[in-house]
């Protein structure tokens with residue numbers, strides 16, 4: 298039996314979001330503005346998304362009873378992070394429409410599936426090899442050359458689950474340190490910069506994309522996003538075209554972030570995709586008439602997707618861990634900084650606690666020193682961008 302369509306979702310209906318983090322929180326705030334309620338599935342009491350939503354099902358993502366209870370409370374279901382099982386989403390999809398489809402999550406969750414899909418869709422990636430055994434790693438290293446990056450295929454984020462292999466002496470240790478197998482060995486990309494594009498695609502197949510942004514990481518965690526990316530028009534066009542092609546090839550209904558490397562010759566290689574709102578799109582809340590979160594909600598709810606435009610240039614700086622969170626009073630007092638805090642109770646090292654956005658007139662995004670200065674109390678931290686020293690991510694408490 299086919300269900301009667303609930304799309305376009307009328308006001309006062311409920312969007313179910315799997316996951317209770319800050320992406321769900323900001324999506325729920327955007328949904329509220331469009332007259333929707335959100336209901337969150339999370340195992341965490343007091344979650345960032347739960348705090349601002351109409352309802353919460355407290356439960357495990359794999360628990361069939363929790364999934365059924367959650368589904369019964371909502372009209373349409375989406376997810377705000379990827380470490381939920383696609384089998385769990387399948388179960389939900391039998392009960393309510395799930396957007397994006399569980400198949401999209403299956404592709405993005407596994408680096409091998411993701412890279413195979415991307416290459417098949419004509420989206421270039423760094424050269425890569427599947428590595429199931431130590432002998433595979435030798436063959437892959439011989440084929441790709443070193444340095445190369447060895448990565449787990451699942452559950453990797455913010456640089457966890459990867460190892461830079463600089464020479465043959467490091468192969469044994471890198472192989473032993475990463476699990477589960479199989480792994481992926483990727484050719485090392487000596488990139489000029491890292492960029493991303495956020496695109497949305499509706500049920501009618503129409504896809505739209507935001508401007509390309511540059512992302513700078515610290516200790517493998519996104520630190521700054523510059524909008525727009527200081528790249529050539531040709532590179533930006535190629536990046537946007539790739540993102541739209543990926544959304545189309547996935548038959549996506551929803552929002553997707555496509556992270557890419559810009560090579561020294563101006564080429565573009567896809568690093569990874571995330572079929573949900575993305576940290577590198579937070580600037581859109583303040584610099585665009587329609588943010589990534591509104592576009593996400595619109596795509597999930599079957600509403601029209603306006604062409605994403607930006608009225609301002611912007612810099613977004615994440616507030617990570619206790620040191621940056623401690624600057625909150627200074628941030629609130631600084632002219633021009635737009636503060637966002639996620640309602641997390643504990644500022645653990647490496648944890649994303651909030652972000653700030655600074656707007657500039659269109660076309661007036663300053664260079665590195667100007668950006669650092671514009672971040673006021675965070676200037677000194679933005680100055681030390683180029684540091685590559687690893688800090689261990691030690692949980693506190």
Ligand code: AMP
Pocket residue numbers: 423446453454455456457459483484485486487488491514517568569
């Ligand atoms: P990932 O977990 O794949 O998003 O990688 C995290 C970060 O590691 C990226 O944002 C890059 O800065 C770096 N990285 C990942 N893969 C490569 C690669 N093949 N070559 C160079 N740097 C990489």
